[in-house]
Amino acid sequence: MSDDILEGIFTKATAGKILIKDRKTLTIDYVPEKLPFRDEEARTIAQTLSIVLKGARPSNLLLFGKPGTGKTAVIKNIIKRLQKKAKELEIDVIVPFVNAKTANTAYKILYEIAEEMGINKGEKKQQVYFTGLSMGEATDRILDFIQKKKKLHVILVIDEIDSLVDKNGDDILYNFTRANERMYEGGFISLIGISNSLTFKDKLDPRVRSSLSEEEMVFNPYTILQLQKILSDRAKLAFNDDAISTAAINLCAAMAGKENGDARKAIDLLRVAAEIAERERASDVQEIHIRQAQEKIEKDTNYEVLRNSTTHTKIVLLAIMKSKNGNTGEVYETYSSLCKYTEQEPLTQRRMTQIVSELDQLGLVMTDVVSQGRYGRSQRIKIAFPSLTIREALKDDPILSTLAMVD
DNA sequence: ATTCCACAGGAAACAGTGGTCC
DNA sequence: GGACCACTGTTTCCTGTGGAAT
Numbered sequence: 001m002s003d004d005i006l007e008g009i010f011t012k013a014t015a016g017k018i019l020i021k022d023r024k025t026l027t028i029d030y031v032p033e034k035l036p037f038r039d040e041e042a043r044t045i046a047q048t049l050s051i052v053l054k055g056a057r058p059s060n061l062l063l064f065g066k067p068g069t070g071k072t073a074v075i076k077n078i079i080k081r082l083q084k085k086a087k088e089l090e091i092d093v094i095v096p097f098v099n100a101k102t103a104n105t106a107y108k109i110l111y112e113i114a115e116e117m118g119i120n121k122g123e124k125k126q127q128v129y130f131t132g133l134s135m136g137e138a139t140d141r142i143l144d145f146i147q148k149k150k151k152l153h154v155i156l157v158i159d160e161i162d163s164l165v166d167k168n169g170d171d172i173l174y175n176f177t178r179a180n181e182r183m184y185e186g187g188f189i190s191l192i193g194i195s196n197s198l199t200f201k202d203k204l205d206p207r208v209r210s211s212l213s214e215e216e217m218v219f220n221p222y223t224i225l226q227l228q229k230i231l232s233d234r235a236k237l238a239f240n241d242d243a244i245s246t247a248a249i250n251l252c253a254a255m256a257g258k259e260n261g262d263a264r265k266a267i268d269l270l271r272v273a274a275e276i277a278e279r280e281r282a283s284d285v286q287e288i289h290i291r292q293a294q295e296k297i298e299k300d301t302n303y304e305v306l307r308n309s310t311t312h313t314k315i316v317l318l319a320i321m322k323s324k325n326g327n328t329g330e331v332y333e334t335y336s337s338l339c340k341y342t343e344q345e346p347l348t349q350r351r352m353t354q355i356v357s358e359l360d361q362l363g364l365v366m367t368d369v370v371s372q373g374r375y376g377r378s379q380r381i382k383i384a385f386p387s388l389t390i391r392e393a394l395k396d397d398p399i400l401s402t403l404a405m406v407d
Numbered sequence: 408a409t410t411c412c413a414c415a416g417g418a419a420a421c422a423g424t425g426g427t428c429c
Numbered sequence: 430g431g432a433c434c435a436c437t438g439t440t441t442c443c444t445g446t447g448g449a450a451t
């Protein structure tokens with residue numbers, strides 16, 4: 001590197017300034033004390049739950065809303081306050097909080113509930129082990145624990161409850177909603193379900209549905225104006241004075257507003273844009289940085305997903321990239337020949353369509369069902385991002401790197 | 408109006424793995 | 430160490446479907 005270039009970098013560095021003063025307020029984990037535009041929702045939920053302070057069972061509660069609409073944050077805030085109050089009044093309230101998407105399977109959810117309730121710190125015979133128990137036994141142990149404590153009040157929060165029902169059905173929910181019938185000595189369970197999908201209720205057994213949705217609430221997506229306010233509030237906490245222009249905030253809000261009014265994404269966009277601006281030694285975050293951030297986020301997620309995929313998923317993507325019209329049949333043929341070339345045993349076509357639909361959900365491919373009349377019905381599959389990203393992500397793959405380079 | 412193609416995608420079964428319990 | 434349990438990724442089997450061709 002020549003002296004001139006180094007000199008340039010150093011001069012630029014001294015010219016630049018620190019834009020972010022409090023990085024933590026721009027992360028997903030940061031929950032503000034009070035959420036703007038959610039007062040009414042918070043009040044209703046707090047009212048519903050507050051009767052636990054009188055030792056009575058609050059109604060089960062279902063919260064609906066797109067991601068990033070503040071559902072989880074509102075619940076977490078209320079619960080924090082409720083638990084503090086309950087402690088003062090010496091009322092025994094436990095609030096296990098599980099995320100059904102991270103817990104992934106029905107059994108893991110039971111395990112996490114047991115962990116959060118402290119069951120696994122107690123008698124060995126009552127513990128819910130990481131594996132080895134039947135579902136029935138695990139449920140029984142949790143319910144027995146509550147019953148033995150006599151006056152224990154449990155408010156069970158299941159985040160992303162729709163993903164639980166999608167993958168594992170509603171057996172767990174059935175057991176927990178019916179559990180109160182078994183509590184002869186005064187304890188109880190209330191359920192709070194948080195769902196991203198409004199239609200998930202249709203998949204429930206009617207008994208579970210009526211019992212679970214004693215009370216319901218919908219969190220509407222934020223409007224662009226609301227997002228602007230949220231972002232500028234957050235920017236005041238996160239940035240130094242004059243470190244971000246109003247135009248940049250408005251653009252950020254507009255971009256996130258277009259995609260379901262997701263505040264979480266909007267804040268993430270703000271953070272990445274600020275990091276780009278800092279790296280460029282800019283004097284403030286501008287619109288151009290927001291646009292660059294949007295591109296970077298998209299590219300990074302695609303790249304990471306690709307790199308961590310299984311060999312067959314990668315081959316399927318290559319097959320889609322290399323196929324001419326993208327019909328399922330043609331993609332499968334290409335896929336099979338790529339498997340032969342790389343000496344992999346090909347999966348069935350059924351499994352391949354499943355992989356394609358997983359990729360579709362991740363936004364890596366676009367599919368479109370087209371009917372060609374006499375010539376049947378098929379999917380048109382297209383890659384939804386630049387093929388350069390595929391080449392980059394696969395360049396270190398020992399089996400596929402050479403395949404990814406040729407057209 | 409009916410036929411028929413080329414699948415989509417649900418359901419169930421299966422194999423292999425990794426764990427606990429007695 | 431065998432019985433039992435859950436999970437994951439897969440295969441097998443099957444029913445349903447939109448619309449051009451007949």
